Amino acid sequence: MTVTYVIDGSRVTGLERFWEVIGEAVNGPGGYFGRNLDALADCLGGGMGTPDDGDFVFEWRDHALSARALGHEETARQLRRSLERAHPTNRPAIQERLDEALAGRGPTLFDLIVEILAQGATPGTLRLS
Known part of the structure; x- marks a missing residue:
């Protein structure tokens, strides 16, 4: 069964806030899923909250707002x-x-994060909406 993690792009106001939002999306309140680009790529490898079989999707809602905040x-x-x-x-x-x-x-930071999310997981696991 595919697990969907929702990134609420309307809550992303800068890079520090992005780390909080993605951490909460994957691991709940106060959760961790990286605090820099290298750590994000490492977290995608498994064992940090996502299913080990790679059966998950990131749905980045209001991604255009995040793109501006991480521009x-x-x-x-x-x-x-x-x-x-x-x-x-x-x-x-x-x-x-x-x-x-x-x-x-x-x-931009948004471009780099999207690239990491798109390449670091199974193709199709990043949905921008």
Whole structure:
């Protein structure tokens, strides 16, 4: 039996809130399902609340609202935070991504999350509505 996890896109106001919303969707109030992109990809591998057989679907309702909340502005905000903590050898690449985000170009956090959800699970397990 397929399990459906509903991501309420109207509740996503930024990246930190997204982690709370997806955590609750999968594991209930206060639940965890990643707090960064790498952890999200790891969680999709199983053992973090989703069925081990991969028989689940993410239904992202009001995804257009999330796309705006996780757009270039939020992407730039998160990249600025990363730049402050980054190893000096990583800073030029992060700065380049930050410059692109500030110019309204390049992948957004929403794009990256959708890609992880779409690729990290069985095809068809992400439904945007």
